Amino acid sequence: MPTVKLSTEQFKKDVFDYTQYKEWKYQGNKPAIIDFYADWCGPCQMVAPIFEELSDEYKDDIIIYKVDTEVEQELAGAFGIQSIPSILFIPMEGTPMMSRGAMPKHNLQKVIEEELMVSK
Secondary structure: OOOEEOOHHHHHHHOOOOOOOOOOOOOOOOOEEEEEEOOOOHHHHHHHHHHHHHHHHOOOOOEEEEEEOOOOHHHHHHOOOOOOOEEEEEOOOOOOEEEEOOOOHHHHHHHHHHHHOOOO
16 A cells, blocks of 8 residues: 555544644554655655555555645644654544654664564
């Protein structure tokens, strides 16, 4: 399954409506990763194919979203995105974790296996 482009409105519906709730409550039915990126960003372009590979490898277990920070400025602002890529890891339960900067595939796989695919 390819990565999914995510708009602010879709985020509010499928992930978390931060305009209605103060405390985080994930709406999804499987763990997720959100890649905050911009088309002009070199490191973002380097990790984009890795996210596509991971999306195929983990298609039944997680969903990988992409948020274009140039288009979805409200959403990027809501998460305080100041550098890209920024990667939000969302487990089914608990608090999401933000990572800033490009990560190699093996590091992303480690977070998926150790943080997202474990039952709490």
